[in-house]
Amino acid sequence: MxxxxxxxxxxxxxxxxxxxxxxxxxxxxxxxxxxxxxxxxxxxxxxxxxxxxxxxxxxxxxxxxxxxxxxxxxxxxxxxxxLAPDPADRADYYRWLFFTAGPVEQAITAKHFGVEPDVDQQRMAGFGSLAAALDTLESAVAGKAFVAGDRFSAADVYVGSQIDWGLQFGTIAPRPAFEAYATGLRERPAYKRAKEIDNGLIAEMQAAGGGG
CATH class of the missing domain: 3.40.30.10 (Glutaredoxin)
Known part of the structure; x- marks a missing residue:
């Protein structure tokens, strides 16, 4: 088809x-x-x-x-x-999309599992430490509506989702830069539609007595 x-x-x-x-x-x-x-x-x-x-x-x-x-x-x-910048303007787009998918998510997962690399291990771990990963992520969004350039892109979907999720579930500590960035993205109609669909499905699963 x-x-x-x-x-x-x-x-x-x-x-x-x-x-x-x-x-x-x-x-x-x-x-x-x-x-x-x-x-x-x-x-x-x-x-x-x-x-x-x-x-x-x-x-x-x-x-x-x-x-x-x-x-x-x-x-x-x-x-x-x-939803993608022009090819000549994709440096920040690729950088922050894959930084968040790699080091940030790895650091959050490691912390969740109780793993905190010591100084020597941080040299080997791609994320270094959770603090370093989150400080770097903060530098990417501080004072910005969008993570790559002056318009919304697919990178904001991924970076925004990770920050939004982290703030909601406590895996990312609240910081003014994270809160401001996520708040703006939550107003997007597509974000609201997606949440409405998934929240509706979750409610149906819970009513049926299952979580998947």
Whole structure:
């Protein structure tokens, strides 16, 4: 089918990031909601993503996994939406998109698991320390509405989601720069639509007595 776009997700997952990006794109997509213990590990989905994790998209028969990659891919696949800077202006776009997907998420995960690298280990760990990663992320958004240039981009979907999520669940300590950046992004209509969809799905799951 021409322009087929399938979205595999669970509303209680990083799939919320991809959902927001899809709503920014505005192209029709077919959502497929997976459960953690069953359909996410079935052979049918493992053929899409052998990791058995969501989100994933299949666009015109091509599979893309990993939230940052999905954001960047959709921006390029739908250039008319203006969700990626011009090629000559993509330094900050790529830098902060992948810095947040790499060092920031690694640092937050390590802290969640009770791992705090000592000084020698920090030289080996790509994120160094959580404090260093968050200080650097703060420098990227301080005093800015958007992380890359003077207009919204796919990088804001990913960076904004990580900050928004971190502030909500306490994995990122509140800082004025983070609060101001996230507050502006929460006003986007696509953000609100995505949250409404996923929150509705979560409510349905909870009413049915399951969490996925």
């Amino acid at each position: 021409a322009d087929e776009l399938i979205f595999y997700t669970n509303p209680m997952s990083r799939g919320q990031i991809a959902r927001w990006m899809l709503e920014e794109v505005g192209a029709p997509y077919e959502p497929r909601i997976l459960d953690y213990g069953t359909t996410m590990k079935d052979a049918a989905y493992l053929a899409v993503n052998p990791m058995g994790k969501v989100p994933a998209i299949v666009h015109n028969g091509k599979t893309v996994t990993e939230c940052a990659a999905i954001c960047a891919y959709l921006a390029d696949a739908f250039p008319e939406k203006g």
